[in-house]
Amino acid sequence: MAVVQDVHGHHDHHPSGIMRWVTTTNHKDIGTMYLWFSFAMFLVGGFLAMGIRAELFMPGIQILEPELFNSFTTLHGLIMVFGAIMPAFVGLANWQVPLMIGAPDMAFARMNNWSFWLLPVAGMLLVSSFFVPGGAAAGGWTFYPPLSAQGGMGVDMMIFAVHILGASSIMGAINIITTILNMRAPGMTLMKMPMFVWTWLITAYLLVLVMPVLAGTVTMLLTDRHFGTSFFNAAGGGDPVLFQHIFWFFGHPEVYIMILPAFGIVSEIIPTFSRKPLFGYSSMVYATASIAILSCIVWAHHMFTVGMPTVGQLFFMYATMLIAVPTGVKVFNWTATMWRGSMTFETPMLFAIGFIFLFVIGGFSGVICAIVPIDIQVQDTYYVIAHFHYVLVSGALFAIFGAVYYWLPKWCGRMYDVKLANMHFWLSMIFFNVAFFVQHFLGLAGMPRRIPDYSLQFADFNMISSIGAFGFGLTQLFFLYIVIKCIRGGEKAADRPWEGGNTLEWTLPSPAPYHTFETPPVIK
Amino acid sequence: MNNTEQPAEKASAMQVAKAVFWSFLGIRKKDDLDRDAKMIKPHQVVIGGLIGGVIFVLSILTLVKVVTS
Amino acid sequence: MTQGVTKINLEMLKKLLIFSVIMFGFGYALVPMYEKFCEVTGINNLLQPDVVDKNIKVDMTRTIAIELDANVRGLPWQFKPLQSNVKIHPGESLEVMYEISNVSDQEISGQAIPSYSPRFLEKYMKKFECFCFTKQVLKPGETRQMPVKFVIDPQIPVDVNTVTISYTFFALQPGK
Numbered sequence: 001m002a003v004v005q006d007v008h009g010h011h012d013h014h015p016s017g018i019m020r021w022v023t024t025t026n027h028k029d030i031g032t033m034y035l036w037f038s039f040a041m042f043l044v045g046g047f048l049a050m051g052i053r054a055e056l057f058m059p060g061i062q063i064l065e066p067e068l069f070n071s072f073t074t075l076h077g078l079i080m081v082f083g084a085i086m087p088a089f090v091g092l093a094n095w096q097v098p099l100m101i102g103a104p105d106m107a108f109a110r111m112n113n114w115s116f117w118l119l120p121v122a123g124m125l126l127v128s129s130f131f132v133p134g135g136a137a138a139g140g141w142t143f144y145p146p147l148s149a150q151g152g153m154g155v156d157m158m159i160f161a162v163h164i165l166g167a168s169s170i171m172g173a174i175n176i177i178t179t180i181l182n183m184r185a186p187g188m189t190l191m192k193m194p195m196f197v198w199t200w201l202i203t204a205y206l207l208v209l210v211m212p213v214l215a216g217t218v219t220m221l222l223t224d225r226h227f228g229t230s231f232f233n234a235a236g237g238g239d240p241v242l243f244q245h246i247f248w249f250f251g252h253p254e255v256y257i258m259i260l261p262a263f264g265i266v267s268e269i270i271p272t273f274s275r276k277p278l279f280g281y282s283s284m285v286y287a288t289a290s291i292a293i294l295s296c297i298v299w300a301h302h303m304f305t306v307g308m309p310t311v312g313q314l315f316f317m318y319a320t321m322l323i324a325v326p327t328g329v330k331v332f333n334w335t336a337t338m339w340r341g342s343m344t345f346e347t348p349m350l351f352a353i354g355f356i357f358l359f360v361i362g363g364f365s366g367v368i369c370a371i372v373p374i375d376i377q378v379q380d381t382y383y384v385i386a387h388f389h390y391v392l393v394s395g396a397l398f399a400i401f402g403a404v405y406y407w408l409p410k411w412c413g414r415m416y417d418v419k420l421a422n423m424h425f426w427l428s429m430i431f432f433n434v435a436f437f438v439q440h441f442l443g444l445a446g447m448p449r450r451i452p453d454y455s456l457q458f459a460d461f462n463m464i465s466s467i468g469a470f471g472f473g474l475t476q477l478f479f480l481y482i483v484i485k486c487i488r489g490g491e492k493a494a495d496r497p498w499e500g501g502n503t504l505e506w507t508l509p510s511p512a513p514y515h516t517f518e519t520p521p522v523i524k
Numbered sequence: 525m526n527n528t529e530q531p532a533e534k535a536s537a538m539q540v541a542k543a544v545f546w547s548f549l550g551i552r553k554k555d556d557l558d559r560d561a562k563m564i565k566p567h568q569v570v571i572g573g574l575i576g577g578v579i580f581v582l583s584i585l586t587l588v589k590v591v592t593s
Numbered sequence: 594m595t596q597g598v599t600k601i602n603l604e605m606l607k608k609l610l611i612f613s614v615i616m617f618g619f620g621y622a623l624v625p626m627y628e629k630f631c632e633v634t635g636i637n638n639l640l641q642p643d644v645v646d647k648n649i650k651v652d653m654t655r656t657i658a659i660e661l662d663a664n665v666r667g668l669p670w671q672f673k674p675l676q677s678n679v680k681i682h683p684g685e686s687l688e689v690m691y692e693i694s695n696v697s698d699q700e701i702s703g704q705a706i707p708s709y710s711p712r713f714l715e716k717y718m719k720k721f722e723c724f725c726f727t728k729q730v731l732k733p734g735e736t737r738q739m740p741v742k743f744v745i746d747p748q749i750p751v752d753v754n755t756v757t758i759s760y761t762f763f764a765l766q767p768g769k
């Protein structure tokens with residue numbers, strides 16, 4: 001928590017101790033809190049994952065009863081998506097967007113504080129739902145009815161948590177849009193904005209577009225459960241398939257919400273360490289925008305086995321595959337940026353390159369899932385699990401790690417221990433692949449997801465996967481150690497620790513003072 | 525308030541259509557892009573994008589109809 | 594921060610909030626849109642009589658065995674088919690009877706939902722009349738016999754010899 005403490009208090013005095021963090025409206029404080037919160041949630045979600053993998057280490061039921069196992073998978077998904085990945089990106093946006101566009105703070109500083117403090121409430125709801133009668137929600141992170149229409153109090157707590165997280169995300173998104181559109185320094189035209197800012201602008205628009213729809217869905221679920229409506233209740237004339245349509249109308253844009261800021265981060269890191277401007281900057285902007293728009297018309301690729309006319313299946317199959325095109329073009333742009341650049345391989349760059357490698361694998365398995373006849377086989381198997389962990393862990397999460405190493409010197413004015421950080425990368429890379437690559441085979445061989453037990457022929461690969469997962473989990477504790485070590489007393493970092501960094505934040509001293517850009521910088 | 529470069533002249537519908545089309549692919553020539561950036565206004569892009577999206581959907585639908593018939 | 598910027602920001606906030614509220618409404622609007630879509634395209638047409646081509650040919654060379662099944666979920670009724678299986682030639686129209694009785698001392702309404710096995714039977718099963726098209730209200734102790742009239746389209750794949758038609762009655766909340 002000492003990230004910015006030593007530099008605060010030049011201008012005005014504010015409460016100290018815990019009250020400082022409760023009442024703060026400073027974008028840096030809030031960004032820091034977002035990041036710590038998301039790391040805490042990452043550990044909770046990670047603990048659940050370890051439980052899942054421990055149970056799956058061997059066939060048979062050893063440590064988790066099936067019902068509890070289902071709660072573990074459900075809450076693992078919810079906590080990682082809404083508690084770890086999304087808040088981490090919002091935290092990065094809080095820190096970096098004002099610094100990168102030359103704004104003194106976020107547009108609505110007070111609202112920023114609220115949107116953060118909603119998160120711990122939601123986090124507590126999710127975690128404590130394990131201890132209420134009936135246990136936590138167990139119907140999967142997608143909470144399909146009828147399972148979510150049954151279930152006990154834990155499901156209600158989950159619904160409220162999703163409401164709160166949705167409200168927080170919407171407020172955060174509104175704040176980010178307004179900051180980016182209205183508070184850029186003079187001369188910072190839209191087309192001069194750093195790619196990270198662009199991707200966040202588009203992400204924020206996606207958030208205000210689909211988060212309210214999610215809020216509507218969970219509200220319908222709540223009224224179905226308690227107020228006698230029958231939106232999804234077949235007995236009352238409702239339709240559980242309707243839920244899936246509305247959920248995925250939110251859900252697919254949501255996966256882009258979790259990857260676009262990662263694209264932005266990688267688009268900052270790659271040029272810095274290739275010492276070349278981003279190849280095709282403006283087409284990247286265009287492609288990001290069109291990915292965002294088109295992501296709203298592919299949702300039913302999650303529902304191929306639910307029952308759909310052939311025309312529908314083909315439509316969603318073609319649309320999904322076509323949207324992979326602008327995504328693929330981005331990969332070529334990053335590669336072209338590195339081409340003949342004078343590259344060096346600092347930790348952020350390692351994570352960025354690891355991202356490109358593994359994200360491509362995840363993208364390909366996505367396209368394979370999009371092919372209807374194949375998906376009918378692999379839907380709800382470990383193949384899908386492998387797909388989305390390749391895009392979310394080695395995609396979104398690796399980008400977040402890269403971003404932390406990239407900006408940590410700016411945030412706390414100290415350099416992380418390079419040796420340890422590189423080791424963190426290599427361990428993550430190896431253990432991640434050990435854990436998840438074999439899951440492709442498990443899925444193709446027919447192992448269903450969300451089950452605590454499996455037949456014997458899956459035993460070997462599951463054991464390998466569990467070993468990889470334990471290694472990956474431990475490696476992340478090591479990450480915590482590296483960050484704390486850096487904050488406590490790393491080497492002093494230069495104002496511009498990466499000589500290839502050309503965005504505005506590198507013109508500031510390290511660590512970034514509590515108040516920055518109170519007089520806007522002028523951009524040539 | 526930040527746009528120092530005022531649009532020189534209004535972009536034609538064709539130019540917007542081209543920009544939108546290329547954006548779906550994710551590539552655009554630098555010169556064309558500079559021209560787009562100068563001439564096309566944001567609301568034109570948004571409207572163009574929406575129309576482009578509808579055309580995209582309709583053409584996939586047509587393709588599907590052809591394939592299934 | 595100058596006053597001007599704050600004002601633009603507030604305006605932006607208002608617009609974005611309104612947009613969020615609209616999208617919240619849009620989530621709800623998806624419900625009737627979905628129903629309309631299914632109705633127009635004829636997907637998920639469970640509760641309407643089918644229109645059947647008058648010149649449909651009976652295929653005497655084939656016989657399909659139909660197994661009839663009945664369930665109740667969450668209401669004090671007894672529900673059973675009066676014959677547990679029948680045989681039919683594709684294209685031939687047939688009537689089967691079901692019986693429900695309310696064994697409680699309250700008036701209760703319920704709705705039957707059909708399901709078929711194999712699943713694609715739905716495409717070939719044409720019903721002119723069914724107790725599942727409307728809700729059923731039973732007085733205390735009442736017993737009722739109800740018909741289902743249907744044909745099976747001769748287009749049904751030749752390898753299908755046995756099918757199952759199942760109905761499940763669900764309780765309806767009072768006032769629905």
Ligand code: HEM
Nearest residue numbers: 255259301302324363366367369370379380384388391392
């Ligand atoms: C190249 C682009 C992509 C394509 C073509 C694609 C395609 C698909 C398809 C067809 C499915 C459904 C599989 C099934 O349930 O049978 C799926 C699932 C999923 N995808 Fe992707 N995807 C892509 C990229 C991404 C990205 C970037 C993310 C997130 C960062 C993502 C996250 C997910 C998640 C979380 C699921 C599983 C949801 C669940 O059932 O729990 N995908 N993807």
Ligand SMILES: [Cu+2]
Nearest residue numbers: 252255301302
């Ligand atoms: Cu998707």
